[in-house]
Each structure stands twice: as C-alpha cells, then as structure tokens.
Amino acid sequence: MISIRNLSKEWGDFGLRDINLEIKGNEYFIIIGPTGVGKTLLLECVAGLHYPDRGRVFIGNRDVTDLPPEKRNIGFVYQDYLLFPNMNIRDNIKFGLRFKNFSKNEIDEKIKKVSELLQISHLLDRNPKTLSGGEQQRVALARALVIEPRALLLDEPLSALDPGIRRILQEELREIHKKIKTTTIHVTHNFDEAISLADRIAVMSNGEILQVGKPEEIFRKPISEFVADFTGIENIFNGISEIDGGIAKIKINNVQIYAITPKTGNVRFSIRPEEITLSKMMFGSSARNTFRGKILGIADKGQLVRIVVDIGIPLAVLITRGSYEGMRLSPNANVYASFKASGVHVF
Amino acid sequence: MISIRNLSKEWGDFGLRDINLEIKGNEYFIIIGPTGVGKTLLLECVAGLHYPDRGRVFIGNRDVTDLPPEKRNIGFVYQDYLLFPNMNIRDNIKFGLRFKNFSKNEIDEKIKKVSELLQISHLLDRNPKTLSGGEQQRVALARALVIEPRALLLDEPLSALDPGIRRILQEELREIHKKIKTTTIHVTHNFDEAISLADRIAVMSNGEILQVGKPEEIFRKPISEFVADFTGIENIFNGISEIDGGIAKIKINNVQIYAITPKTGNVRFSIRPEEITLSKMMFGSSARNTFRGKILGIADKGQLVRIVVDIGIPLAVLITRGSYEGMRLSPNANVYASFKASGVHVF
Amino acid sequence: MMKSELMLIFFALMGFFSIVFIALPLLNMILLESPSSLLKTLQDPKVRDAICLSIYAAFLTTVIAFIFGVPLAYLLARIDFTGKNIVESIIDVPIVVPHAVAGIALLTLFGRSGLVGEPLSFFGIRFGSTLLGIMVAMLFVSSPFMINSARDGFKGVDPRLEYVARTLGASRWQSFLRISFPLAFRNILTGCVLTWARAISEFGAVIIIAYYPMTAPVLIYERYLSLGLDSSRPIAVLLLLACLAMFIVLRMITRK
C-alpha cells in the first residue's frame, strides 16, 4: 500500500501540485499523462530520491518521507534501463543483495529464480552494452525484483523499446504481476499500456492528478475535456472471451462479439467508431458482428455524423453526412450495426 | 535534367554501388528507402559535396563531376533546415545572391518574390532560432530557390516536422513545383510523401537502386520482395475527383468512388483491404461505396483470407476465415464489395 | 534536506580546503599592498617597462598563434588524415614539457649556434636576449591553448552549414570566412585569451632564453633575489591584477 498525501515539489521548470493518491496493496496502478508533466518526479519522490517541498509519503502505513531511498526497499526501473555499465549482468542483479545479510547460497538462489522468471538466465555473464533494449529492460526488472521490494516503480519501462518487443514485454509485465503481486506504480504516456495492464489509472497533467479510476471509467467517463482528448478512445468494453472454432467470442451483457485474438477469459477491447457500418436491414456479409439496436443520440460533426446505438452496450458510430441523410436516421429508430471481427481490438 | 551514371562511392560504413538514374527536366523525382542506405550521400555527390569514387554526374547534358559545388547552381535543403545562425532570415536568403552580379534592387526584388511564394515575408527580420520547424524549413527552401537553381535537392525535407505542418508543407511543395517547375530530387523514407508528390520514384536499399517507376508501378508491381514489404500498400489508384453535394466522387475506369476530401482533379487514393466488406447481395447501408465484382483470386493468410475482386479496378480485400467459409466464396463468383467513403484515403 | 548526507558534508569540507588553498594566497598578497604602494611601484620606470613588455610580447605572441593556429585547428576539425593522432599529440606536448626544459630546448635550436639560430643570425635575426626570443618562448608554451580552443570551436559548427553555403555559390574560402569562422568565434576568442594568459605567465623558458629585455616575471624574480620578498610583492600584485582582469574577460566570454 502506498499513500501519497498533499505532495508538492518544485523542480526546475515544472513541479507537482498537491498530489493525493492511494495505491492499494498488490495493485497495478498506472499514471498516464503527456511527457514532461512531472510523472518521473513523482516516482522519484516516492522512492526518496527527492525530498518533497510539502506533503508526506506512506508505504504500508509507515511514514517514509524522511527515510533515505536505501531504507525504503522500493524497486525502481527507468525507461532507459540504466544497467551499471561497470558490472556484468549477474553483478547488476546481485548489486542490491550485497547490502542485505544473505549467504552466498541464498544470493545464488535468488538470482537463479529471478533470472528464470525474466528469462535472462543465459545472459548472466554478458556485459550490459552487448544486450538488446528488451534484454536490458528485463535485467533492469530482475535487478529491481530480486530485492523483493515492497513496491515497484516503473518509469515508462516500455517506451524505449521497439513495438514488437514492447508488446511482448507488456504481456510479461502482466504475467509477472499476476505471479508476484508486488504493488506497482507504472508511469506511461501510452494508452495501450494503460488499458492492458492497469487495475486503476490516474491521469496526470501539469503536475496535477486530474482523475483516478478503473480504465473503463477513465476512458468512458472522462471528467474533463483534457482527459477525453488525451485518451481519445471510444467504444471500450470489458468482456469474457472464449475461443470457438478458431475465432474468439467475447460475451458482454448478453451481447456476443466475434474477434480475432488468441486471448481467453477476461479481456478488454475497443472498436473504432468509423469502422462500424449502419444499415436499415439485416443482411449476410463478411462482417461477422451484426446487431440490432436503437439509436440513442445523434451528433453533427461536420462532414461526419456521430451516432450512438444501444445494442445491449452503447456503441459510438461515425458515418458520413450523405449516408446519414440517405438513410433518414432519427433518435429511437432501430438500425443494424455491423463491424468485422478484425475490427475488434483486444488489449 | 540530371543524369547519374555508374556512380559508386564508399563512405564510412556504407556506400553507393553503381547508381544509374536519369531524372527528366522539370520532373519531381523521389528516392525512397529506409534510413541509412546512402540516400543523403547520393544527393551530396550530385551537389558536388563529395567526389565519387567512380562514375559521372551530368546536369543538363554537361558533365559536372569535376565542378566544385559552388559552380553547379544546385539548391540543397537538409532535413534539419541548417539556417545560418549568425544571420537573420533576410541575410540567410540573400546569402546565395551575394555571389552573383545582381544590383541591390534586383536582390530585394528576388527576396520579395521568394518570400511571398513561401509565405515568410513577415519573418525576414527575425533570428533563425526564434522560428518554428515549419517556418525554418520554408526559409531553407526560399534560400535554395532564390538562386534559381538548375535543380533542387531535398534531403528528407519534411521528416523533422510535426505531422500537421508536415502535411501542409507537403501540399505546398507540390504547389511550388507546379509553379516553378525546377527539376527536383527529393529523398524520403515516407510513403505518403512519395505517393503524394512524385512524378517518378526510385526505391533504394543498401546503396543500390532497386526499382524506378511511376508511383502506381512501384506500389502495385514491386519487382522484388523488398520493395513490396517496404512499401506495404495495396489498393492504390489514380482517379479524377469532383465535389458534388459536399462529397467527392472519384472516377477511375468508369468506376465512381465516394470519398471525403476537399481535393478535385487528378488525385491518388488508397483503400485498406481490411476495411472492405464482401456480401453476396446488394443492400442499403451507410457504406456509400458498393460495387458488384468478380473474384479474381483467393489467398489463404491463416486466420484471414485475402481476396482480389475485380470491380472495374482490382480490389484486394481481407476477410476472416469464418466469413469466407460462411459465404462459400470461390474464384469467378460474383460478390458485392462495399466500403465507407471515410475509408478512402486520398493523398 | 534528508538525513544521512554526511558524505556530502565531508566532501564540502574537503572542497572548502581546496578553494581556500587557491584563493587565500592571492587575496593575502593583494590585501598586503596598499593602493599607494602600488601606485608608487608603477612610477618606477623599470617596473612599467617590464609590465608593458610582458603585455606587449604576450599580445604579439597571441597574434602569431592566431595566424598559424586557426588554420591548423580548422583542418583538425574538418579533415581526417592518417597520422592525425600523432599531430594532435604533438600539439599537446608543450603542456607537459617542464618550462626550464622548454627554455633549454628553444635556446639550443634558436641560440647563436643553433640549427635555426645560426643561419638566421647572418641576417641579423637574434633570439638570445631579444623580444623575438621572449616571443618564441611564449609561443612554444601557449600555442596548444589556441589550437585546441579553436579546434573545439570549429568542431561545434555543423560541416553541412558549409555544404549549404557552397551549394549557394560560396567558395571554400568564402564559406570559411562567412560561416565557420564567425560561428567558432567565441571559442577562438577564448583561445586568444588563454594563449595571452599562458604567454604572460611564462617564466622558466623566458628567463633562460632572454633574461634581458626584462619581462615582469623576470623582474619580480630579480627584485626578490636582490631586494627581498617585500620589494617584489607590489610588482607581483600589479601583474596579477592585469591577469585577473583578463581572466574576468575570459569568464564573460565563456559564460554568455
């Protein structure tokens, strides 16, 4: 459990203003916001690397504000890995264990365990600069996790990676958190990461927390225009997926949606409004998802018209003005909404 | 007219191997390729900034290989603008005119004209470092154009700009070229730029020219897998657009496609295969574009199936395996292909 | 701030000693002399001549270092050639050559029977006990500062700025004069000030090659030997103030 109370800190050009956050035990908490709004500074205050101008930081009910970082037992991982270049991988991971009273055997055991968890056992004798970005970030994670920290602070841990490895490591972060349950604060400017990983999300801008909540709440009920603009995602839902005959069926409120994904169980997914087609009649087409629904609202967007259709879940749809006029749609009218299974983006 | 014959040049880690290119007078010629394949080096050889190890460069039928750059009268614009920081904007533009025998009045006249062309008249007394990226690139272009060069060499001129201003400047490059017709070689790694601007395109990789041709040829008939993978664009067409009742109608081979664009006249456009829906029957929906066509080919892509439909033009479509099997599609069968007007990407 | 910052406090203490060790001797010396005693010393024509000679010789040295050093600096910043390594090493050698050794070496070469000094003496060009000798000593010890500063300056100028200038019609010479030189100017100026300061401060090489005409450092040494510490101190303070003034100019250039 981490609790940040009324924390303020000036630092160069920007600062943190009156931050209040309660992160629950074992929670994966994501702070999302544009770059340069003080997200890193906030993490560094939690870690004890900066002393706040005002406010207190609690970890597990203990006030740690006056403790130096080495007494806080918090794992910290930066975007650019920051492996110690004067040590090999094994010594990097061992670094934090030196300051605790472990026997040689215990140390070896811990290094072995964490290396297996992060699949870096084959890298232990290598030099940091010979590793790829993804490998370096795994080592940085291992180095932070091996000390069994009370909390894990991740400062844009995936931002410096190539898209392919980023997605893989994102999955692994989720798996690792499932296994070891360390309370985690993860800072990012990437929506995908936030939707994919977060138990809860805080949106931050200009040194202030604008909104805190579950991902669906943040993305579907943004409390300010900034949050809405910044996230910019509509049609985001949680459902339960099962694979049947090579295609996934996701159930949500008695609605069953076809999607292309290997994931099963609880999933979060979104559908882009401009990829949904409306029609007055049912027809057979290659669009696997077709639903009858009632029009809840119509909003004029210039050349485009935004229509919300209730198909059991509220679905935002963008169509052209020409289509809109041609189909003579009106509120409360019944329409069919259809979209392709490939248009369902599962996180 | 620029002619590059058998040009080879080693430079540090990479080099150019046996480059042959014929750029026609007044042509807008784009060299496209991944970063670090020697595109800049090639331009610098044409400008005389490097002396080739082998091969000759001709400009307007004259062999300029042994001429120093100051004798070639070629405008050169780099990605990062490179305005002279010790001069204001006016003096930057004036720089090239100092070395020619112009009267003060002629110089002022030329600066006025080029400043108006590039809409930078209000910036003339400013200092380079107070300008935005887009403004700096306009000045760099003005500085190169004011000497009325026999050829204009643009080295990734839009890469360092924000997406918004990039699109605007891309349009302006096209307009400027229409007006002044200077033979232009433009180097980029961006498809949009190439499709949008080029009369002809050369694809370059590892210091070699792989293919030269009109944009449609390059993108639709790539002669090697590298070209195909690198460009990665399907369904690209040229047509004539006219605006009718707020929506654009693009005519191509007697096919008329609805699109959302303010552009008229000759346009180039593409449609993403996964945004096209197939059905066995015609129906009214919000998809403005529906065409009857015959299936030319079917290719299995795992969970997805790629189908080419001839609707007057060949259209590649991606649908799910489930849809494919449900609809019992086969070669030469007739189907309806439909896609939304907002799915037509006009360059 | 947080606790457990003992290390920083300890480091600050060590640093404080270093600062005091450098500042105290100079402050102590300056404060021991009253303005009136300095003025009186300035009225001594031998003192005036020596200080003027030092300033003048250091200035001429700087001009020569500029003329020969800036072109070399430009080449080192722009062109890669085999042996560049060795050339750069040679340039740095004077920094590590003991001053008395430099004096002996220069006198050996430029002295009346030296490899260079002997032929030139037929033309009436002498180095021993002349302004020319002083300048040779000063130039030898100070030229690395000019070359290295100017090289750093030219390295900071994107060579593609010159490329652009040349496509616009400027010759190599014009693009050097209009682009690279103005843009490297602050570094070159820094080099000039450092060269001047190093030149005026030189004692060992100068006293060996030219005891006369007497530069300020030599005069300070002579007064110290013949009349004692108290007689030499006012001259030392005057020379120090001249150097500190130049140093402040240098700081203003590099800070800006």
Next chain:
Amino acid sequence: MMKSELMLIFFALMGFFSIVFIALPLLNMILLESPSSLLKTLQDPKVRDAICLSIYAAFLTTVIAFIFGVPLAYLLARIDFTGKNIVESIIDVPIVVPHAVAGIALLTLFGRSGLVGEPLSFFGIRFGSTLLGIMVAMLFVSSPFMINSARDGFKGVDPRLEYVARTLGASRWQSFLRISFPLAFRNILTGCVLTWARAISEFGAVIIIAYYPMTAPVLIYERYLSLGLDSSRPIAVLLLLACLAMFIVLRMITRK
C-alpha cells in the same frame, strides 16, 4: 580530389609550421645528446637526486590533489548551489596566474612571517626551502587539472545510475564508491597524470619558495647559469624523456 582546394593547401602549410615549431626544438635537443652522455649525466648524484625529488614531489602533490580535489569535483558535478559560478572561477585562477607571482604569493602566505607560515613554524613546520614548500608550489599550479578532469568525469555519469543504486539499498557513500567513482575513473586518472605533469614542470613558483632542496628544473637552470647550455642540456633531456613517457601513458588512457 576536386580542384579549388587551394585554401586547404594553404591551411595545411600554416599548420605544418606550427607542428614543426613545437616538435623541432624537442627533437633537436634530444638528438644532440648521445645515450652515453645521458648515462654519464645520470651517474651524477646531484642530477639523480634532483630528478628523483621532482618525480617524488610531483607524485605526493598528485596524491594530495586527488584527496582534496575529487570530493570537490563530485560536488561541482552533482549539486547546484548559489556561488557555484564563483567557486568554478576560483578553481581556474591558478591557470592564469604568472608562475613567479604564484611563488611570491605562496611565499608571502607560507613564509616564516606569513599568515599561515608563522603559526605553523612554532610546530616546526617550515615551507621555505623544504619539500613541503615545493609541494605547496606544485599543488597551487596543478590542482585545477585534477578538479576539472574529475568533474568532467562525474558529469559524464548519469546521476540516475546512483538513484538506482540507492533504491537497491546502497548508501550515498556506497553508490559513490561502487558506481560514480569507477565510472569516472578514466577521467580521474587523466586528471592525475595532468596534475603530475604540471607539478613536475613547474619552475617559477618552486624556485622562489624553495631553491633548495633542488628539483630538476632548478638544477637545469643552475647548471645553465654556472656551466652553460651544454652542461644543462643532458639533464633537460632526461627530464623531458620522463615527462614524455608519462604523456604517452596519458594518451593511452584518453584514446582507449
């Protein structure tokens, strides 16, 4: 290459003069001495003592500069404080202080009637004509090299590496010893070599504060005055060779 490269050729010519001007005096001097004359000179106990004293005093000076300079360098690289500007200026002052002036200033402060020298003389600590005096002179002129090199080294170490070390349980002192110091080590070593070279090369300040015990530069000067150029030259060559050897070590450190 292309035509119209006259400017580069002209620049190369000017550069060539600079290189020759630096290299020729040293080469000329070295080549004038035969190995046998050098060996004979080395057998003179006064020469051996002077060279050993120079090397030894410069070494001790380097150790002291290291102990006091590295902590200051670390603070300057890591902490921003008001007046940092002034502190950095003071550190650079010895570079522009004429050597003879430094000698007078140090003798004034550390001499028998000086502000520091007088109280310390009651404890039997004397600076005039002692090894301690030589070291004070050497330390004053050479400490900027240690501090500036080490500071550049620490500046090159990402402070967040220390942050990470501290979250892993290292105290400030441990993260300094295990992370920052090893990573800045090459720069610190460079600083040590430069400090040693500057210390051994000092003549003006040393001769004023301590003519005896005789360091190699002072001995060279004394032999030159009493016996002439040819008698002092072998000692100069020996000292030069020692310095050049150290210089090559320096180059090897910085190149790697």
